[in-house]
Amino acid sequence: MDISVYRPGELSAADRTAWTALQSKAHLNGAPELANPFLSPEFTLAMGRCRRGVRIAVVREGGEPTAFFPFQRTPTGVGRAVGLGLSDCQGLVHGPGFDWDAQELLRACGLAVWEFDHLVEGQTPFEAGASGTFPSPVMDVDQGYETYLSGLRDRSPKFTRTTLAKERKLARDSDEVRYVHDERDPAALRALMEWKSAQYRRTGRSDRFARAWISRLLQQLFHTRSEPFAGILSVLYADGRPVAAHFGLRSERVLACWFPAYDPAFAKYSPGLILHLRMAEAAAADGIAYLDLGRGQKEYKDSLKTRELAVSEGWVTRRHPIAVGHRARRAPVRALRNAVLSRPDFFDPADRVLKRMGKIRSKI
Incomplete structure (x- = not known):
């Protein structure tokens, strides 16, 4: 070589x-x-x-x-x-x-x-x-969002009913609910990082954003945009304020899920789950083949996944x-x-x- x-x-x-x-x-x-x-x-x-x-x-x-x-x-x-x-x-x-x-x-x-x-x-x-080898769950959306949602109803009927019902309740309790798949407002990124830091502290985990280089990295990637690659900030808003957000990375065919978080004041609506379904819908419309949820045992990943990769x-x-x-x-x-x-x-x-x-x- x-x-x-x-x-x-x-x-x-x-x-x-x-x-x-x-x-x-x-x-x-x-x-x-x-x-x-x-x-x-x-x-x-x-x-x-x-x-x-x-x-x-x-x-x-x-x-x-x-x-x-x-x-x-x-x-x-x-x-x-x-x-x-x-x-x-x-x-x-x-x-x-x-x-x-x-x-x-x-x-x-x-x-x-x-x-x-x-x-x-x-x-x-x-x-x-x-x-060691470990599962990394993914959400396949290459056949379109409706196909994914239909499969989700078959695989996780109770989870799907509950999540969609909470989305409707959030809409009833708010004057406006909107989703932005590729938000360019840096204030929304700061809000996400603050929520995530609070979550790390609340659960006794090490706060990744306390490391200056990780915060700088996200800022770098947030402003990185090319034809095949971008840092994607997705935000769910209710009454004009962000209630859930996610920052991940997109290539031509894969959306890598990375940092999801939500406002705890809206926890009863499960805004993070609503956000993931909106992300799947928008990703399918953009021609993404699958969302990679990443290695790690989480109940929401087990519910949303269509299959698993191995890392x-x-x-x-x-x-x-x-x-x-x-x-x-x-x-x-x-x-x-x-x-x-x-x-x-x-x-x-x-x-x-x-x-x-x-x-x-x-x-x-």
Whole structure:
């Protein structure tokens, strides 16, 4: 393999165009998951403006780019997927029939280890290092919203009736309810981030928006717009005020759901669920094939989904002491986290403790 490694700002316009072309043809080449916007050049470039160590390996055959591998690297050679812990889809973007040697790729990138937690399906050379595989639910809307809604009624009749009834009640109790699929008002984004921060604190979770670089990243992506990619802020309004919002990323065929939140004052209407149905309707009208709800066990995801993708976590390593030390530190943490999340007898007590801590933090 002919492999060159670039900083984000060094990537040529021709290479960016080739990368986008690989994604746009992914569904035709039997790998539709590679069209995910988290694998787009725009996401990697935005990350490069907010975090150090972002690099892009370009694999060429006959002088032409055939694959793109975005990653983050520390000075010691520890590699991570771009946005590890934040991005919902990771891997190497390639064309049909492309195969690679993971060890050779890591060596060319100067990596002793590469860690991932949302590895896309079909990355065989990387999957050998996976320590676990997890479902990532999606909402298929490629046949149109009415087809999706009809299937939802069949799969989750009570959920569908209840959600639509709450939407009608919200309309009765408000002078006006409207939905904006692609809101460009920065004030609505600030409201979403404030709701989400409050939710993190209320449930005892770490507030992601307390990290300045994550807030900067969302601002970057909110203002990033190209033909195949955009940061999409969707907002549900009642009486002129936002009651639920979601910020995600769109490619040509995939809307990646990322940060949903709502105003707790409107909780009785389940505005977040109403918002997701409106998003599905608008996405179908825009030619989106599916909404990727992301890895994670949530009741609303189980109700909304039509099927599940699979994403993996783990490490690809070379024989190197840095790789041994990194895996020794990270493996127990991941194993404990997954054990808690997968077992209700562990998760429920831990969740109650976190929520009690959240209430205490909210009062301080």
